[in-house]
Amino acid sequence: MISSSDHLIIKEELLPLIRERLDSGNKVRYLPFCGVSMLPLLRQGLDSVEIGPLPEKMKKYDLPVYRGRTGKYIMHRVVAVKEDHYVCLGDNTYIYEHILPEQMLGIVTTIKRGEKLIPVTSRSYRLYCRIWRAIYPIRKALRSLKQWLRRLLK
Amino acid sequence: MKIKDGFLLRQVAGQTVVLPTGGDLDLNMMITLNDTGAFLWEKLQNDCTEADLVAALLADYDVDESTARECVESFVKKLSDHDFFV
Numbered sequence: 007m008i009s010s011s012d013h014l015i016i017k018e019e020l021l022p023l024i025r026e027r028l029d030s031g032n033k034v035r036y037l038p039f040c041g042v043s044m045l046p047l048l049r050q051g052l053d054s055v056e057i058g059p060l061p062e063k064m065k066k067y068d069l070p071v072y073r074g075r076t077g078k079y080i081m082h083r084v085v086a087v088k089e090d091h092y093v094c095l096g097d098n099t100y101i102y103e104h105i106l107p108e109q110m111l112g113i114v115t116t117i118k119r120g121e122k123l124i125p126v127t128s129r130s131y132r133l134y135c136r137i138w139r140a141i142y143p144i145r146k147a148l149r150s151l152k153q154w155l156r157r158l159l160k
Numbered sequence: 161m162k163i164k165d166g167f168l169l170r171q172v173a174g175q176t177v178v179l180p181t182g183g184d185l186d187l188n189m190m191i192t193l194n195d196t197g198a199f200l201w202e203k204l205q206n207d208c209t210e211a212d213l214v215a216a217l218l219a220d221y222d223v224d225e226s227t228a229r230e231c232v233e234s235f236v237k238k239l240s241d242h243d244f245f246v
């Protein structure tokens with residue numbers, strides 16, 4: 007089963023404006039999004055993000071915004087940095103995506119979670135990223151078990 | 161009354177929006193203006209009174225005085241609420 011991708015609700019007509027601000031080194035806030043693929047971190051309808059300009063090279067755990075195959079702007083976490091592309095994965099997805107640098111629009115700099123602002127540089131956020139990634143095999147196994155049990159009961 | 165420096169009008173998808181001239185962009189703070197709003201905004205680039213704005217509307221638009229006055233009052237209030245005045 008493919009989880010739906012979290013995509014930012016960016017009106018196409020606002021894109022030039024957003025790109026212009028990002029290109030001049032500024033940030034754009036606060037963009038809402040659709041989807042469940044970044045749970046438990048990002049909750050549709052409750053949370054939103056601030057994005058900033060792309061760094062020269064992204065690092066593992068960074069949360070970029072990139073144009074996906076459908077044309078929508080997706081935000082999934084970088085889980086591996088390759089020589090010519092990035093491997094991204096939603097916090098609540100299990101299918102790796104290979105993203106080229108030219109697909110990238112910006113990078114999440116602050117998360118507005120409810121009324122709380124969480125800078126991505128905060129210690130608690132960085133700890134969350136590491137722990138959530140480290141327990142990926144457990145999460146995946148539990149998900150498989152859950153699916154197997156569901157099939158058994160059908 | 162006069163609009164503070166640091167804002168500009170921009171056409172986005174056929175609509176006139178007020179944006180900060182530089183720096184970060186807060187999409188929640190973006191204000192869309194209709195044709196009359198854009199007209200009054202331009203007038204407010206220079207110091208003027210509500211009466212000046214009403215007179216300008218009466219000169220350029222086919223509108224009666226009470227409608228023009230209501231329009232100006234509501235627009236000025238909106239800008240004042242968003243702290244756009246010097």
